[in-house]
Amino acid sequence: MTDIAPPARYDRPSALAFLGYAAAIVIILWSFAGAGFSIDKVISSPPRFADFLQRALPPNLEPQVLARLGWKMLETLQIALAGAVIGVILSVPVALLAARGLIVGPWINQTVRTILGFIRAVPDIAWALVFVVAVGLGPFAGMLAIAIDTIGFCGRFFADDMEAADKGPAESLSATGARRIDVVACATVPAAMPAFISTALFALEKAVRSSTILGLVGAGGIGIELKVGFDLFDYPTAMTVILMIAVVVIAIEQLSGWARTRIIGEQR
Amino acid sequence: MTDLLTTPLARDVPAQTGAALSAPVLPVDLRVTDLSKHFGDTPIFQDVSFGLSRGEAVAIVGANGTGKSTLLRCILGLIPADHGQIDVLGTDVGRARNAQLRAMRAQIGLVSQKHNLVPRLSVLSNVVQGLLGRRPGIRHWSQTLAPAPSREAAMTALEKVGLAHLASRRADRLSGGQSQRVAIARALVGQPKILIADEPTASLDPAAGEDVMDLFFRLALQEGVTVVFISHNIEHALRYGDRVLGLADGRMKLDARAHNLSADALRGLYD
Numbered sequence: 269m270t271d272i273a274p275p276a277r278y279d280r281p282s283a284l285a286f287l288g289y290a291a292a293i294v295i296i297l298w299s300f301a302g303a304g305f306s307i308d309k310v311i312s313s314p315p316r317f318a319d320f321l322q323r324a325l326p327p328n329l330e331p332q333v334l335a336r337l338g339w340k341m342l343e344t345l346q347i348a349l350a351g352a353v354i355g356v357i358l359s360v361p362v363a364l365l366a367a368r369g370l371i372v373g374p375w376i377n378q379t380v381r382t383i384l385g386f387i388r389a390v391p392d393i394a395w396a397l398v399f400v401v402a403v404g405l406g407p408f409a410g411m412l413a414i415a416i417d418t419i420g421f422c423g424r425f426f427a428d429d430m431e432a433a434d435k436g437p438a439e440s441l442s443a444t445g446a447r448r449i450d451v452v453a454c455a456t457v458p459a460a461m462p463a464f465i466s467t468a469l470f471a472l473e474k475a476v477r478s479s480t481i482l483g484l485v486g487a488g489g490i491g492i493e494l495k496v497g498f499d500l501f502d503y504p505t506a507m508t509v510i511l512m513i514a515v516v517v518i519a520i521e522q523l524s525g526w527a528r529t530r531i532i533g534e535q536r
Numbered sequence: 537m538t539d540l541l542t543t544p545l546a547r548d549v550p551a552q553t554g555a556a557l558s559a560p561v562l563p564v565d566l567r568v569t570d571l572s573k574h575f576g577d578t579p580i581f582q583d584v585s586f587g588l589s590r591g592e593a594v595a596i597v598g599a600n601g602t603g604k605s606t607l608l609r610c611i612l613g614l615i616p617a618d619h620g621q622i623d624v625l626g627t628d629v630g631r632a633r634n635a636q637l638r639a640m641r642a643q644i645g646l647v648s649q650k651h652n653l654v655p656r657l658s659v660l661s662n663v664v665q666g667l668l669g670r671r672p673g674i675r676h677w678s679q680t681l682a683p684a685p686s687r688e689a690a691m692t693a694l695e696k697v698g699l700a701h702l703a704s705r706r707a708d709r710l711s712g713g714q715s716q717r718v719a720i721a722r723a724l725v726g727q728p729k730i731l732i733a734d735e736p737t738a739s740l741d742p743a744a745g746e747d748v749m750d751l752f753f754r755l756a757l758q759e760g761v762t763v764v765f766i767s768h769n770i771e772h773a774l775r776y777g778d779r780v781l782g783l784a785d786g787r788m789k790l791d792a793r794a795h796n797l798s799a800d801a802l803r804g805l806y807d
Contacts, residue, residue, distance in 0.1 A: 443732075446638070
């Protein structure tokens with residue numbers, strides 16, 4: 269038994285920390301108010317939700333509806349895959365420009381990173397609206413929206429992956445007199461490849477999720493069916509669309525996880 | 537401190553100053569003059585000077601943190617020195633433009649403490665990439681794209697280190713000793729004039745370390761290249777080095793012929 273008293277269970281916060289906590293609580297409450305948070309609505313919503321479920325279930329499983337929605341879902345996946353592939357491919361050169369200490373100087377790195385930040389800041393649905401104006405209604409606008417969104421995502425993470433890659437092989441190749449571009453191609457990119465694959469698979473998952481709602485603004489895919497279902501109060505069909513999206517997104521996530529383990533898990 | 541260390545620069549053979557080197561006088565491949573390097577306010581080494589004749593093998597010894605690896609990186613121009621001059625194969629490293637530095641490095645082979653192979657590529661691709669200094673471009677990014685003479689040169693280098701049969705194996709499937717042998721093949725494939733090795737046996741068990749050192753110096757002798765190597769293994773320094781340079785307290789405390797030195801004297805550098 270020691271005579272020394274144990275330290276206090278809790279440290280008294282400094283005045284500044286206390287003010288910080290208080291300010292954080294005020295901001296959170298203010299946000300709730302701004303978001304129209306209402307206990308009354310929370311309490312009254314379950315019966316309304318139950319009413320929706322009653323009208324939406326069972327989902328519409330008529331063969332011709334399933335066939336139509338199936339084709340739209342297929343189009344959605346095509347938009348996602350094509351957009352993600354183009355985005356991932358274009359992300360590699362963009363990332364080479366964004367990665368610090370690799371090929372170009374800090375000014376170009378920072379400029380490219382700022383542009384990538386801007387691309388990520390604009391939501392994919394907004395990009396879809398822009399491309400609908402630029403190339404017209406239809407899946408091509410959706411594919412372009414997915415591609416640009418993927419560049420914003422992968423461009424930044426590919427650059428980070430290359431910056432974090434083991435520098436040893438790159439230094440050894442530099443020491444042989446190899447040019448910077450050769451060093452990047454032979455040492456940096458292969459070292460970052462497992463991370464590239466992982467990021468690209470996440471980008472594909474993200475693209476599939478995004479592509480399901482691009483139809484809401486006329487950029488192709490199954491989203492338009494969801495909008496029409498709700499607009500016409502055809503809740504069973506809307507429910508079919510929701511379930512179809514859920515099944516496909518979960519399946520793609522599982523597939524992507526499996527591929528990630530197979531490709532990276534064994535080869536890393 | 538031993539007597540050796542209290543004696544200022546015990547140079548029984550002053551580097552390329554002529555007198556003690558046996559005739560004929562060989563060309564100097566590498567000369568370092570009054571070199572100093574700081575990282576921030578921390579001095580790493582100061583006023584380091586030495587020269588290396590063609591075909592000579594020099595061991596650099598010293599405790600951790602004495603700047604041995606930093607010195608090698610300065611020599612290769614991978615990091616700039618703060619003061620002093622480095623002349624490698626006629627290139628003033630401090631003033632050389634990028635293209636001149638690359639041309640100089642193309643005549644040097646480096647074997648690092650970690651083998652630094654590209655793990656996901658095949659053994660042959662790793663060795664082919666050792667030619668990038670002399671033959672830049674996409675055709676030497678991988679053995680698949682490499683022209684036949686380069687593939688042949690890489691296979692010959694692998695044959696010399698006894699690993700030609702593993703040419704298609706992925707580099708990350710090799711043992712530590714095999715990896716270091718491949719690193720030696722990669723360093724030799726470009727037929728360098730100088731070989732630099734930074735603790736090549738540090739990550740290996742003693743038996744593999746002996747094998748690698750034997751192979752490294754047998755090949756270096758065969759090819760007639762100048763060798764600079766860092767080693768914490770005093771036996772290696774004395775056995776494989778013609779000369780031993782000792783760094784302690786950021787200064788060159790020893791520059792002597794290996795056969796004039798005892799292991800005990802070198803251990804003093806680590807006190």
